[in-house]
Amino acid sequence: MTTELKTGGQYGYLRIATEEAFATAEQIDAILRLVAEGRADKGTVSLWGFYGTSPSERTTFIRERLLDLGELRVQAMDECGIDKAVLALTSPGVQSLFDLDEARGIAARANDRLKDACERYPTRFVGMTAVCPQDPEWSAQELRRGKEELGFAGVQINSHTQGHYLDEEQFDPILRACADMDIPLYIHPQGPPDGMIGGMVEAGLEGAVFGFAMETSYHALRLLTTGVFDRYPSLKLVLGHGCEGLPFWIDRFNYMFNAGVRSQRYPRLKPLRHSLHHYLRTNVWGTNSGLPSPASIKLLMEVMGEDRVCYAMDYPYQFVPDEVRLLDAMDISHEQKVKFFQTNAEKLFGI
Amino acid sequence: MTTELKTGGQYGYLRIATEEAFATAEQIDAILRLVAEGRADKGTVSLWGFYGTSPSERTTFIRERLLDLGELRVQAMDECGIDKAVLALTSPGVQSLFDLDEARGIAARANDRLKDACERYPTRFVGMTAVCPQDPEWSAQELRRGKEELGFAGVQINSHTQGHYLDEEQFDPILRACADMDIPLYIHPQGPPDGMIGGMVEAGLEGAVFGFAMETSYHALRLLTTGVFDRYPSLKLVLGHGCEGLPFWIDRFNYMFNAGVRSQRYPRLKPLRHSLHHYLRTNVWGTNSGLPSPASIKLLMEVMGEDRVCYAMDYPYQFVPDEVRLLDAMDISHEQKVKFFQTNAEKLFGI
Numbered sequence: 075m076t077t078e079l080k081t082g083g084q085y086g087y088l089r090i091a092t093e094e095a096f097a098t099a100e101q102i103d104a105i106l107r108l109v110a111e112g113r114a115d116k117g118t119v120s121l122w123g124f125y126g127t128s129p130s131e132r133t134t135f136i137r138e139r140l141l142d143l144g145e146l147r148v149q150a151m152d153e154c155g156i157d158k159a160v161l162a163l164t165s166p167g168v169q170s171l172f173d174l175d176e177a178r179g180i181a182a183r184a185n186d187r188l189k190d191a192c193e194r195y196p197t198r199f200v201g202m203t204a205v206c207p208q209d210p211e212w213s214a215q216e217l218r219r220g221k222e223e224l225g226f227a228g229v230q231i232n233s234h235t236q237g238h239y240l241d242e243e244q245f246d247p248i249l250r251a252c253a254d255m256d257i258p259l260y261i262h263p264q265g266p267p268d269g270m271i272g273g274m275v276e277a278g279l280e281g282a283v284f285g286f287a288m289e290t291s292y293h294a295l296r297l298l299t300t301g302v303f304d305r306y307p308s309l310k311l312v313l314g315h316g317c318e319g320l321p322f323w324i325d326r327f328n329y330m331f332n333a334g335v336r337s338q339r340y341p342r343l344k345p346l347r348h349s350l351h352h353y354l355r356t357n358v359w360g361t362n363s364g365l366p367s368p369a370s371i372k373l374l375m376e377v378m379g380e381d382r383v384c385y386a387m388d389y390p391y392q393f394v395p396d397e398v399r400l401l402d403a404m405d406i407s408h409e410q411k412v413k414f415f416q417t418n419a420e421k422l423f424g425i
Numbered sequence: 426m427t428t429e430l431k432t433g434g435q436y437g438y439l440r441i442a443t444e445e446a447f448a449t450a451e452q453i454d455a456i457l458r459l460v461a462e463g464r465a466d467k468g469t470v471s472l473w474g475f476y477g478t479s480p481s482e483r484t485t486f487i488r489e490r491l492l493d494l495g496e497l498r499v500q501a502m503d504e505c506g507i508d509k510a511v512l513a514l515t516s517p518g519v520q521s522l523f524d525l526d527e528a529r530g531i532a533a534r535a536n537d538r539l540k541d542a543c544e545r546y547p548t549r550f551v552g553m554t555a556v557c558p559q560d561p562e563w564s565a566q567e568l569r570r571g572k573e574e575l576g577f578a579g580v581q582i583n584s585h586t587q588g589h590y591l592d593e594e595q596f597d598p599i600l601r602a603c604a605d606m607d608i609p610l611y612i613h614p615q616g617p618p619d620g621m622i623g624g625m626v627e628a629g630l631e632g633a634v635f636g637f638a639m640e641t642s643y644h645a646l647r648l649l650t651t652g653v654f655d656r657y658p659s660l661k662l663v664l665g666h667g668c669e670g671l672p673f674w675i676d677r678f679n680y681m682f683n684a685g686v687r688s689q690r691y692p693r694l695k696p697l698r699h700s701l702h703h704y705l706r707t708n709v710w711g712t713n714s715g716l717p718s719p720a721s722i723k724l725l726m727e728v729m730g731e732d733r734v735c736y737a738m739d740y741p742y743q744f745v746p747d748e749v750r751l752l753d754a755m756d757i758s759h760e761q762k763v764k765f766f767q768t769n770a771e772k773l774f775g776i
Contacts, residue, residue, distance in 0.1 A: 340629030
């Protein structure tokens, strides 16, 4: 495919990429120090031991591109016809760090840096707040600062925080802040925690190839099945990578969840106000980051509704202009493409 | 929906259900003994601690129906318009057991019992061999007996065997027997092994609701990414539950697998002869057990090809006649329904 990709509404829609990553040097340094000290979990060791130090072409490219919030990135967007990028501090954010002062500082400074970049490129960049879920109260304050002072449009949390999940009680201030201030909560993957990673690293499958999806869909399903959306009916959850497969599985989730509840199989699982389908179609949005797959995108639209599915590229981890051409050519209606590439993201993030 | 469901080609196709479960009393007894002794893994404790002992309506029904290979089952098939059921010893088979004599004996006697049932109902029941992967050489012999003496059409292995996976070298006799004798290998789920189950039991998510799919898709991906189908190009792998999600994810699997191979990220992962798509479309079949979901079934057909997708019910764990009505009414062509309900299974299993 050789059509030149252009920004500015080439086919009657802008292209907004909603899960695009950046890093800061001090974030990578802190994670690599943890890895060197043998204190990082296996997923972080594998992820950043590789992306942080490998001399391969792929990782050298990704390191350079993650650290850039300037012309290199805008040029890459221009090459792919991406009008706007919704940017977030790359996985695992600061969630692997044990020193809370350090973790809060790195997150806050990443937010400041991202805000500067958004001011330099106000028509191209949109920010999501980085938080430090190890300190939920501080994170709630930073969410307020992100929304009110920095002009950010969401928050990205990189799945588990040292083996803990957002449905646990201690994280309630974060969920409450998202619901109260209408901040979309984007749960991005990281590797599974040590208690779930088994032999996946040895098998080469704990990362974006497989473990990420397992970890993040598990996280999302914990939220769906424990009444989080009964407590916070306005909470907006965003999941990448084809909504982490939830729409594919939703009938099975719902059938087996209800079978377990009716038989009182698990003390933790109680009846909910609605079916799991309801929460998927009311509280959840899906993007296709890393999954430029028409069949999967169409399934998302069919199961979730076409107003809940947004485009994403996953730059710089996945930077393939032909994927944009493939999605431009999907066999869906023009109106559906406008929603997918542009207006669903505008509504979701208020941009 | 109230249309009466009938066997015998009600709409121009027979309905063959390809992932239907039975148990033997000594199998359940042996597993429950292991649970009582505190020697079973967490997934088995949760699964059989529940199905084996709970007084709930659901589990009482399932226990009775699992143990029956007679009129109750045929009557249930008649009620749903199921012409033939492909039957296998229920999860985890004998794979949790430590005493190999006991495990082999239970598997062999289950095979004998299933053969008797198939002889009593030759037009209704088709058998799959139960094996004891803890003893791969014995399992290879039992596969031969199953194929040549008992007339069975496949083998069911219930995912991991005490934390080990079929791509590991010690299981090669099983894969070789399947390839040499053209025996479809149906990998059925069980709970993740202790090293991967994390907090899933406490979360109520380690079973059929979620953990099963995670475990089994991991197992299948291990086979796809380690050259098993380059070694055995004729090996047939069957996966239930929407092919355990593989077709939804295949583009991401393939992209990230190849990115890892090119960067030499993992010692274990080497270049393969083909893309992962090739193996999915050449060596893998998918059934919709537990996933009576038109959107997911259509995705399977689009990604794998319509000759590789078969119907299954998952009786007695999921016994909902309206699901048959829903699938009869899917918006696919009549020819596709004939393949889905009948002829794909006939070709795959040679029945």
